[in-house]
Amino acid sequence: ENDILGKLPLRAKKILITAGPTYEAIDPVRFIGNHSSGKMGYSIAETAAELGAEVVLISGPSSLKLENDFVKLIRITSAEEMYQAAHKYFDASDIAILSAAVADYRPAEVSSEKIKKKTDNLTIELTKTKDILASLGAIKKKQFLVGFALETQNEEENAKSKLKKKNLDLIVLNSLRDKGAGFKSDTNKVTLIAKDNKMLPFPVKPKIEVAKDILEYIIENIHA
């Protein structure tokens, strides 16, 4: 893999990356979130910058720090904020890689006051968030659009259907079944699935190596 680090194959390419979880407010002190660390997206951002790309990283709440000063970091909190930021930068991008674990639902109403403890049971109504990836797939022109799929069952079938439905050029299937894969782990096990449904499985590796595999695939296929 190191041979691709010798040159700057992504020089002058603009890359938009989303990473981390989103937090959906319930009231001023509470939210609905998920366990995403942001590690996969941050690894892709750092590696892409090392390969010469101009990187915009839109990140949900994450404790990670960026080592590379050439990555433009935009911090957001909610799915709606990530949607707005992604659309702001998509037009000018050559490549977009959406690795964020975006909340699928948010509370239908956000209480302006802290919700007080009263009844034994409390129901919070949820409403769907916008699908950022699908919305970019619907308007993309020259952009090479990459999504992730987090699956626990019918993995390949579900990933292939997301690839088609969201109009992607590549989907990264993330297997949660495998040991050494997933949200909190420093390693990941992925299968790349191309537009023609061709599958490229990889072994469990550190996320920084997975980032190189994904970017290497994009570099080889962006003009195909």
Ligand code: CTP
């Ligand atoms: N995604 C997004 N906006 C959302 C939900 C998901 O941009 N509101 C993106 C993720 O960043 C990821 C891809 O869509 O690249 C797939 O996310 P995933 O959760 O696996 O699939 P969903 O389409 O949300 O379907 P489900 O959760 O029901 O499997």
Ligand code: CA
């Ligand atoms: Ca989802």
